[in-house]
Amino acid sequence: MRMIMLVMLAILGLISASAAAVAVAEEEELYPCEKCHLKLKLTGMKKASVYHAVNLTIGAHKGLVCADCHVPPTMSELVGGVNIVSFYKGDYKELNVVCAGCHEKTYRDYVNLVHGNKTIVCEGEVKVLVKGYKNVSYWLHLCQDYTSLSVVPAKGCVECHTPHNPHYKPLAPLPPPSRRPPPPDQSVIAYTTLGVIISSLMLIVVPFVVELEKGGRRGR
Amino acid sequence: MVDETRRNLIKAGVVAVVGSAIGFIAVKREKLMELLKPVDKVELLSAIDREYSVYAERAKKKEAELKRWCMEEAAKLCRERGEESVECVEAKRRCDAIQVKATGPRKGVRFAMAIDLNKCIGCRRCAYACVMENNQGRNLNIEWIKVLGVERKEFPEILGSQLDYEMAPLPDTVYIPISCMHCENPPCVMVCPVRATWKESDGIVVVDYDRCIGCRYCIAACPYGARYFNWAKPVVPVLELNPNMHILGNVPRVPHVVEKCTFCIQRTRDGGVPACVEVCPVGARVFGDLNDPNSPIRRVIERYGVYTLKSEAGTNPRLFYFFGPSKPVHKQEGRR
Numbered sequence: 349m350r351m352i353m354l355v356m357l358a359i360l361g362l363i364s365a366s367a368a369a370v371a372v373a374e375e376e377e378l379y380p381c382e383k384c385h386l387k388l389k390l391t392g393m394k395k396a397s398v399y400h401a402v403n404l405t406i407g408a409h410k411g412l413v414c415a416d417c418h419v420p421p422t423m424s425e426l427v428g429g430v431n432i433v434s435f436y437k438g439d440y441k442e443l444n445v446v447c448a449g450c451h452e453k454t455y456r457d458y459v460n461l462v463h464g465n466k467t468i469v470c471e472g473e474v475k476v477l478v479k480g481y482k483n484v485s486y487w488l489h490l491c492q493d494y495t496s497l498s499v500v501p502a503k504g505c506v507e508c509h510t511p512h513n514p515h516y517k518p519l520a521p522l523p524p525p526s527r528r529p530p531p532p533d534q535s536v537i538a539y540t541t542l543g544v545i546i547s548s549l550m551l552i553v554v555p556f557v558v559e560l561e562k563g564g565r566r567g568r
Numbered sequence: 569m570v571d572e573t574r575r576n577l578i579k580a581g582v583v584a585v586v587g588s589a590i591g592f593i594a595v596k597r598e599k600l601m602e603l604l605k606p607v608d609k610v611e612l613l614s615a616i617d618r619e620y621s622v623y624a625e626r627a628k629k630k631e632a633e634l635k636r637w638c639m640e641e642a643a644k645l646c647r648e649r650g651e652e653s654v655e656c657v658e659a660k661r662r663c664d665a666i667q668v669k670a671t672g673p674r675k676g677v678r679f680a681m682a683i684d685l686n687k688c689i690g691c692r693r694c695a696y697a698c699v700m701e702n703n704q705g706r707n708l709n710i711e712w713i714k715v716l717g718v719e720r721k722e723f724p725e726i727l728g729s730q731l732d733y734e735m736a737p738l739p740d741t742v743y744i745p746i747s748c749m750h751c752e753n754p755p756c757v758m759v760c761p762v763r764a765t766w767k768e769s770d771g772i773v774v775v776d777y778d779r780c781i782g783c784r785y786c787i788a789a790c791p792y793g794a795r796y797f798n799w800a801k802p803v804v805p806v807l808e809l810n811p812n813m814h815i816l817g818n819v820p821r822v823p824h825v826v827e828k829c830t831f832c833i834q835r836t837r838d839g840g841v842p843a844c845v846e847v848c849p850v851g852a853r854v855f856g857d858l859n860d861p862n863s864p865i866r867r868v869i870e871r872y873g874v875y876t877l878k879s880e881a882g883t884n885p886r887l888f889y890f891f892g893p894s895k896p897v898h899k900q901e902g903r904r
Contacts, residue, residue: 454893457871461864463892465851468840476658478700480808486700486847494667494812497840508850518689519849522696524732526709531799 379436381424392420407513417446417511440504447505458501467502470494484522623670626778627815631668634813634820638663641806658807665811668819671837673770678858679831680771681845682868682888683745686896687852690715690736690743694844694853698747701832701843702818703810705802712796712829713747713844726877742896745844746877748773748794748829749885756786756795765826771858771886772831774816780825787826791881795828831855858886 377383392415396403404412419425424432428445435443448455457463472492479485491497508516642659649655695713704710716729720740729744736743750773757766757773764779765786787795801823813819814834821827832842836855845853856863865888868874874888 457867460862460867461856462854462867463851465846465848466841466855467846468835470840478808481696481699481704481706484696484700486697488700488810490662490665490811494669494834495671495838497835497838499839499841502846516850518737519691519693521690521733521736522692524692524734525695525711525714528709529707529799 379433381432382422385422385424388421390421390423391415392418392423402512404512408515409512416450435506440507441501442504443506444504446511447509458505461499461501464505464508465502466499468497468499470497482523482526620670620672623815627668627670627819630815630819631666631813634666634668635663638666638806638809645806655807662806662809662811666809666813667811668813668815669834669838670815671833673768673772673837675769676859677770678886679750679836680856680858680865680886680888681831681842682854682865682874682890684850684852684854684892684894685742685744685889686892686894687850688715688743688745689850690717690733690741691849693847693849694745697843697847698829700808701810701835702830703802703804703813703820705798705800705804705821706808707803708798708800710796710798710827712794712827713745714793716744716746717741718744744877744889746792746794747844747887749792749877749883749887750829750831752884752886753882755789755791755881755883759785759789761785770837772833772836773828774830774833775826775828776816777819777821777825777827782824782826784826791878791883792885795826797826798823852892 393413395405395410395413397414402414404410404414414420414423417427418432419427426432426443426446428449430442430445432443434440444455444458454463468489470489470491470493474490475487476490477485478488505511638659642656642663645659646653646656692715695711695715698704698713699706699711702712704712714731716726716731717733717736717738718724718726718729718741720742724742726744730741733741750767750771752767752771754765754767754773760766761783762779762781764777764781765773765775767773782797784797787793787797798821802821804820810818812834814830814837817830817833832840832844835842841855842853845855854864854868856865858865860866868890869888872890872892874890876885876888879885
C-alpha cells in the first residue's frame with residue numbers, strides 16, 4: 349500500500365515539475381543563459397536591466413550591480429562557483445553560497461539553525477498535506493519510525509529573499525482564534541452535584557435504616 | 569604488684585569508656601531515629617528512575633486503544649466513501665502508523681526556545697500548526713499558542729494587547745507569541761494537589777492526563793494563561809490525526825483535563841524541533857538544548873541576548889524573546 353502511495357506521490361511530483369518547466373519555457377525561455385549572452389559581450393556593471401525586469405536602484409540590494417553575483421560574460425555562473433541551473437532545477441539550497449560571500453554572519457546563523465526556518469527529517473519519510481483546523485493546510489510528517497529525527501534548514505535563501513529585492517514579503521495572517529464553546533451552565537453543575545451527593549447519601553443511609561427497621565421488628 | 573593493679577585499673581577504665589561510648593551511640597541512635605525517619609528504599613528508587621516503565625506500559629495500552637478507535641472510524645469512512653476511495657486508504661494507513669511513545673528525558677539536556685520579535689509578522693501559522701501537530705480537538709477551539717499584538721508606544725502594555733487582529737503586520741505593532749513558558753520555577757506545579765503536572769529533567773513541564781482531576785488550580789496559578797481546560801471530549805478526524813504521539817504530550821486527551829504546550833515532546837525528545845519552529849515562515853523561532861554549547865539557542869543567547877515575559881513573577885521562564893539583527897518589518901524601505 350505504502351509503495352503505491354509513494355509511486356503516486358512521485359508521479360504527482362513529476363507532473364507538477366514538468367508543468368513548471370513548461371510554463372517557464374513558454375514565457376521567455378531564459379535557460380540556458382548563454383543562448384543570447386554569447387553574442388552580447390556583457391560586463392554586468394549595470395544597475396538595471398530592462399530586458400530582465402531587474403532593478404537594483406531600489407530595495408535592500410541597491411548598492412550592488414549584476415556582476416556582484418552573476419559572473420560575466422555568460423551570467424549563468426554565479427559568484428561562489430554555482431551555476432544558476434540549480435535554481436532552474438529547484439536545488440535552491442545550493443545557491444546559498446552566493447549570499448554567504450557577503451552575508452557571512454547571517455549565513456553562519458543559518459547554518460547553526462538560527463536564521464531561516466528548520467524542518468525535521470526521518471527515515472522513510474512521506475510528507476502529506478492535510479487540510480485541518482479551520483481549513484488551514486499542514487504538512488504532516490509520516491515516518492516509519494519516529495524515534496530518530498534530525499533537524500536541517502528547510503529552505504534556501506532565495507526561497508525567502510528574492511535576490512534582486514531581498515526584503516522578505518510578509519504573509520497575510522490566518523484568522524484570529526475563535527470563541528471557545530461555553531462551559532456547561534454553573535447552575536446545572538451545582539444541581540447535578542447536589543443530586544449526586546444526595547443520592548449517594550441515600551444509598552449509604554437507606555440500608556442502615558432498613559437494617560434498623562428489620563432489627564426493630566425482630567426485637568418487638 | 570602496683571603495676572598489676574594499675575594495669576587492671578587501666579583495663580577497667582578502657583572497658584568502661586568503650587562501653588559507655590557504645591551505650592551513648594546506641595541511645596543517641598534511638599533518639600536520632602525519632603528525628604530522622606528512615607526512607608523506604610524501594611519507594612525512593614522507583615520514584616527516582618520512574619524509568620518510564622509505567623508510562624511505557626500505559627503508552628502501549630493507549631496505542632492499542634487508539635488503533636481500535638481509529639479502525640472503527642476508518643471503517644465508518646470506508647462505508648461512506650467506498651472501500652477504494654482515497655480517504656479510506658489514507659485513513660487505514662494513518663491508523664497503522666499510530667505510535668504512542670514514552671520516550672524519557674535524555675540526560676544532560678535542557679530545552680529552551682527563543683523568538684525573534686524583530687522577525688515575527690504575527691501570521692499565527694504557529695498556532696495552527698500546533699493544533700494540527702498536537703491532535704487538538706477541532707471542536708474546542710483551544711490554541712496553545714496565542715499571538716499578542718502589542719502597540720509600539722512609550723509604555724507598551726500586555727493588558728492592552730490584541731488577540732484578534734485581522735491585519736498584520738502593522739507598522740506600529742510588535743507581535744509576541746506566547747505559550748507555556750516551561751518555567752524553571754513553575755507555579756502550576758506547586759499548586760497541583762495530585763502531582764499530575766511536573767517539570768521533567770530536560771526542562772519540559774508535562775501533564776499526566778490520567779492523573780489530572782480537572783481542579784484547574786494550575787490554570788489560576790499560571791501567570792501566562794498558557795493552560796487550557798477541555799470542557800468536552802476533543803474530536804479529531806482520523807484523516808487529520810498525527811500518528812506520532814507521546815503519552816505525556818499529544819495523545820488525544822480524555823475530557824476534563826488540563827492541557828498545554830509540551831515543546832512538542834513527541835518530536836523534541838527524539839531529536840526534532842517543535843512544529844511551531846518548523847512552520848514559522850520567517851524563521852523567528854529558535855529551539856535547542858541550553859547545555860550544548862553549539863546549539864542554536866546558545867548562539868542566540870551569546871550573540872543577541874534574551875528577554876523574558878513577567879520575570880517579576882519569579883517564574884524564570886525558558887521561553888525567551890530576543891531582538892535579532894533584522895530591521896523590524898515597519899522600518900524596511902523599498903517594500904513592494
